[in-house]
Amino acid sequence: MIDIYVLSREALTDLVKSWGEPGYRADQLWDWLYNRRVASFAEMTSLPKGLRDKLAAETRLGSLELEAEQISRDGTVKRLYRLPDEQLIEAVLMEYDDDRRTSCISTQAGCAMGCVFCATGQMGFARHLSADEIFEQAAYFARDLEARGERLSNVVLMGMGEPFHNYDASVAAVRRLMNDLGIGARHITISTVGIVPMIRRFADEGLQVKLAVSLHAATDRERSALLPVNRRYPLNELIDACRDYSERSGRRMSFEWTLIQGQNDTPAQARTLGALLKGVHCHVNVIPLNPTRGYDGDPSTTDRITSFIGILKEYGVPATVRIRRGIDIDAGCGQLKSEALRRRRSTVEDTSSG
Secondary structure, eight states: OOOOOGHHHHHHHHHHHHTTTTHHHHHHHHHHHHSSSSSGGGGGTTTTTHHHHHHHHESSSSSSSSEEEOOOOTTTEEEEOOOOTSSSEEEEEEETTSSSSSEEESEEESSSSOOOHHHHHHHHHHEEOHHHHHHHHHHHHHHHHHHTTTTOEEEOSSSOOGGGHHHHHHHHHHHHHTTTSOOEEEEEEEEEEEHHHHHHHHTOOOOOOOEEEOOOOSSHHHHHOOGGGGGGOOEEEEHHHHHHHHHOOOOEEEEEEEEEETOOHHHHHHHHHHHTTTTSSEEEEEEEEBBBBBBBBOOOOOOHHHHHHHHHHHHTOOOEEOOOOOOTTTOTTHHHHHHHHHHHHHHOOOOOOH
């Protein structure tokens, strides 16, 4: 079956015409898909029933199948999707009191970066996602929100995978988010562990998208222990590329700093980070560690977080604590997939032993 979300407007017109329908039916179909954002062909009431039946028989609204869903007490929705080749990916919808509705989406099944405290990094890399598979995660949330009179306001490419390891598909998906879903560039964030050549390439795209870099340590020795990518692209090269991106795009950089009790939350670490970022047009998102089964660290205490932010302020580096969402469910990147894979293995083992 044809995934209808994969088709460009021109391809959609060609398909409709090949069925003997006038070209304007494609415009109506496009409106239902991307403006009214309905969840079924039956809801497309301006289309003749014969065309709706044809669409239902020969196409589908996306290729992602819901494998599991968890809903947090704070309203965060975590979904595990199964792809046609049985790979699993995650997507999250976070709701905030200021009416923001933010989707966090994946760009790869697994991840090759190997960050030690990340559940996705612990599971390894399976494959890249296509631009359409990336886009559809946000489109599904946009569709669900539309049904209850709300709109998807923000998208972050911060789920499973490294967007700049899958550069072409990630940028193509961003352009679709802007053009087809109407998400403004300034409401889209790409998060990277710091693949320097791709940061410089992204500066040439001319997009007003926010760029966030996962930093987590302020010396090469300490960062390389947490993020292996730092051995290839050390901090001096990374910060230089980030400074260049900020200057060329006019956008403020964001740096992600996961605070791990007793490891990277000390006053000395804060001073080293402050010196590293002094003069860079940036903001630091301080994130208490979300524990995973494969990493023994603990999140920092409130007092240590407050002290850390205060020291950064002395260096003119603004920082705020990112509100952690979905703590009562497997909302951390890769956690729901890890649990699903454990259940799969357990089922296989039980079957084999039986």
